[in-house]
Amino acid sequence: MEAPEVQKQKVADFLQTLISPGRLNLKFNILACNGQVQPNASESAGAVEPVPASTKKQPSSSSSDSQICVEFTGPDVSLLLARNGELLLAMEHVAAKILRFEHEEHDRISFDANNYKLLRHQELRMAAEAAIERVRRTGQPFAFAPMSSRERRLLHLELAASGLPTASSGEGARRFVVLYPEGEAPPPAPSKDDRAQAIRQRFRRR
Structure with a gap:
């Protein structure tokens, strides 16, 4: 496994290569995930100067691990956060691939701007509370909208306290979380052979 300093430099090089040719008016700081700016982590990108410890941004709960x-700043941050943070999350995904993180290791890197992930986590918490109340009241399963693997994991954690069963369903970008009533077991996950058969049938229909 590469040293943290080497990983941070790779991320900085990737972002600089992306931001400069793309003419994005962005600055970035690579943090130690405790709010401390890494020395010279993004000097070439014109990152803002480190601020006093008392005013430094503390990481959200979604990035604490x-x-x-x-952390991105600048006039073009709105571009990163458009369409539910689509560009921000895509850049994070590419950075994880550059560092050769396995799929289950993608939580080891976190991109954020304007506390987007903290606010999103709060939205997920409120959505989980509403879903729990609805499932208990109606006795019917509730399916959430498709979301990223990181958000699905957060949602599973928020729902776990209710004691109600949960499961993820769907494939790829359309994968979503389902909350089930008490005593109702989620359907078994399809086997690799079943998934392969479904893919073949989908292409045949085309």
């Missing part, structure tokens, strides 16, 4: 946290 990460090893590499990147």
Whole structure:
């Protein structure tokens, strides 16, 4: 496994290569996931100067377990956060691939801007509370909208306290969480052969 300093430099190089040719008016700081700016982590990108410890941004709960946290600032932050943070999450995904993180290791890196992930976590918490109340009242399963693997994991954690069963369903970007009533077991996950058969049938229909 590469040293943290090497990983941070790879992320900084990737972002600089992306931001400069793309003419994005962005700055970034690579943090130690405790709010401390890494020395010279993004000097070439014109990152803002480190601020006093009392005013430094503390990481959100969605990034507190990460090893590499990147905070973006600048006029073009709105582009990163458009369409539910689509570009921000895509850049995070590519950075994880550059560092050769396995799929289950993607939480080791976190990109954020304007507390987007903290606010999103609060939204997920409120959605979980509403879903729990609805499932208990109606006795019917509730399916959430498709979301990223990181958000699905957070949602499962928020729902766990209710004691109600949960499961993820769907494939790829359309994968979503389902909350089930008490005593109702989620359907068994399809086997690899079943998934392969479904893919073949989908292409045949085309």
